[in-house]
Amino acid sequence: VYLRALVADVASSGDDQRTDPGELGDPQFDLVQSGWYWQITRLDSEKPQIRASRSLFATRLPKLAESGVPAGMGGARAGYGAGPDGRALRIVERQISVGDAGLYLIQVAATTEDLEAQIGRFEVSLAVAFVLLAAGLLATTAFQVSFGLRPLRRLESAVADIRRGAADRIDGDYPTEIAPLADELNLLVSANREVVERARTQVGNLAHALKTPLSVLINEAGGSDDPLAGKVREQTALMRDQVSFYLDRARAAARAGAIGAATEVGPALEALARTFRKIHRDREIVFPAAMPDLRFLGERQDFDDLVGNLLDNACKWAASKVELSLGLEPAAAGRSRLVVTIDDDGPGLAPDMRAEAMRRGRRLDETKPGSGLGLSIVADLSGAYGGALALEESPLGGLRAVLRLPAA
Structure with missing residues (x-):
């Protein structure tokens, strides 16, 4: 950022105006041996002209080109060198040509400790931001899921009420996506009740159709002491009991299949x-x-x-x-x-x-x-x-x- 600001300043003013370090936005450039430095060197004159931040005082930054550091994209170089107080510096430099105004080498440097501290603070801030963002996304997702599933929970409760016998049908307003399901469930409950009712009626008719002839047989055999009549009474009574058992069992099975009875x-x-x-x-x-x-x-x-x-x-x-x-x-x-x-x-x-x-x-x-x-x-x-x-x-x-x- 600082390098781009200095490049823009030199490109716009050439050698006619000195760049005020205050315009870089960091007062450390104005403190002697603060660990933050900038330097502008004109390379095409017989005697190089140098402008530098006050923090450099009477010292100069080493040139990475002279140390064999290759240029990267846009002609910029990045490397390490010794600072005025002997501390290691991270140096970024770029060489630019301003036409008739000359050829300039622009450098910005900072101690590795300061850079690592700033990077650490940035990483902490970034981590906090990501955590807050993740928490916000999770909270928003949870709210959306909870809100979206609320009609289904109401439907589940209504079906449970029918199963327990607390309600006969599903009532209430539901979203257009769920309303057809509620209507189909109501139709299913009604159909189940109709089937059970028909089964009860048919079992009752069968009971009447079977018990009447058996009662006639028992009555006819009851007035005779003949062994055959006794056998008929015994077997018809057994048949009546068996018929009653299976009819009761069928009737009970039909009732047990009913939905909503309590x-x-x-x-x-x-x-x-x-x-x-x-x-x-x-x-x-x-x-x-x-x-x-x-x-x-x-x-x-x-x-x-x-x-x-x-x-x-x-x-x-x-x-x-x-x-x-x-x-x-x-x-x-x-x-x-x-x-x-x-x-x-x-x-x-x-x-x-x-x-x-x-x-x-x-x-x-x-x-x-x-x-x-x-x-x-x-x-x-x-x-x-x-x-x-x-x-x-x-x-x-x-x-x-x-x-x-x-x-x-």
């Missing part, structure tokens, strides 16, 4: 408590004193069937007491599972018999009423919801049934 657990359990306390007056049936605010991610009828079958089984086998408790446990993907635990003080089951008890139609005691399908239905239906049924030993001495279901 059931308040408290009111459902209160209704079950009233029913079973009336049916089993000789049993002490204990429910939670205060019903927790929990929700089952599924149909109310399925929840009644699941818990009702387990309560019915416990009341049949209990000596005097049945106890129900509720809880939540963490599950995969940040979701929770509803845990329904039912204990009885009956005879219980040996570990090797518990899996057998959940087999379809398996009755471990023929003296107890029923078709043997209750636990099997609970296991199948809870599995359709992504849950599970486990049988364990109860602290009351009998059997503990642990039912895990998705929580809304």
Whole structure:
């Protein structure tokens, strides 16, 4: 920069005007042996004319051309030499011709320590500038991404509300790029509900079509003591139970596939408590004193069937007491599972018999009423919801049934 300023000054004024060091913008050129120097030498006169900064005082800068330093682009040279005080200098020089005004050698020099200090300060400033620039770019990018993804987060929340049963459809205004997706999701939810409703209707029609002929057969065979009639009654009753099981299973599977169904657990359990306390007056049936605010991610009828079958089984086998408790446990993907635990003080089951008890139609005691399908239905239906049924030993001495279901 200083060299270009001196070249411009000499080219414009020739030898008629001295260059004031103050115009170079650095007062160090005016301090004796400050480490910053400039020098202008006229080469084409018999006696070289020299102008120099005050910092050189009575000394002169060495010429790089005489030291064998080759010229670079534009005739400029750069190299090192000894300064007035013996310190190493970084020297830059250039030879220019100003026509009739003569031939000049212009030199600017500074100590290597000063140059390295300035370079270090420049590098620090540059690093700080780059860090600030990078921080600004990162902050701007983060803001843009956050702002751009905000509609997608709203859409995600709306879909989660539908899955939990808190909403029936996606509402709200969305950008033009996302609005078609929201509309398609609403159509998908509606189509799912229509499919489930048609499945329910078809299963109901099938149940009516099958149960009526079976009831006729049972009634016709009921009035006869003939062994054949007894066999017909036995087999038709078995057929009716099997038909009921598979129809219930198909109906439950259709309901489990519905999107957005959710059931308040408290009111459902209160209704079950009233029913079973009336049916089993000789049993002490204990429910939670205060019903927790929990929700089952599924149909109310399925929840009644699941818990009702387990309560019915416990009341049949209990000596005097049945106890129900509720809880939540963490599950995969940040979701929770509803845990329904039912204990009885009956005879219980040996570990090797518990899996057998959940087999379809398996009755471990023929003296107890029923078709043997209750636990099997609970296991199948809870599995359709992504849950599970486990049988364990109860602290009351009998059997503990642990039912895990998705929580809304």
